Amino acid sequence: MGFDRVANYYAGMEKIVFGNDLEKIRNVHLKLINDAESILLLGDGDGRFLKKISETGADGLIVSLDSSSKMIELSRKRLQNTDLDVQYFCQKIKNFEKSESFKPDLIFAHFFLDCFTEDEVILIIDLLSQWSTKTTKIVVSDFFITKTNSISGTYQKLLTQTMISFFRVFCGISAKKLPNIPKIMNSKGWNCIGHKSLRNGFINSWVWEIKGYGKRP
């Protein structure tokens, strides 16, 4: 099981629940690609973000990893008339055999880490740390529960649990609750150097850079 079943409806469902907010947050740190020669996109989905990249005139090497062949098919179609240099890999991240020579300057993970348990996110961040150089930046877009005791906190919790249950049933994701991404990134030696959020901190995009090269696993 995976995201094949929902791929065609994914963008529409997102719009119904969040309007344009996820789209806005995915693009909020787009300008970072100006300084990147090699970019890795994790769980990249249906190509909407790649299309945005193509509109900037980016000419670096882009590796797009997604375990759903249907998502990749939609992405290829969306990029048909662009010059973007994209290498697609239809693999799970744990099986991804990155070539030795590919050292991404920039990694994007938009609404990807919330598919996993905290233990799995820790393993993924360890992998990313190994794949990174000391100047690599990681942009993570994801949800965060902020005000747990307020009405909006209760709404955030309810909505995330509903989404996680939906994707567990229809796509087989392993997450049972939202992983605490900032906590994990900090514990793994990554430093937040940029942060934008919408809906009172519920929808986020963080930019991370390694604190000290020596701290990488």
Ligand SMILES: C[S@@+](CC[C@H](N)C(=O)[O-])C[C@H]1O[C@@H](n2cnc3c(N)ncnc32)[C@H](O)[C@@H]1O
């Ligand atoms: C919630 S969707 C987000 C898609 C896109 N990044 C976006 O923001 O619209 C998660 C994506 O991650 C992919 N995915 C899930 N588990 C994966 C894994 N283990 N390895 C690689 N991709 C995975 C899914 O196929 C899906 O396209």
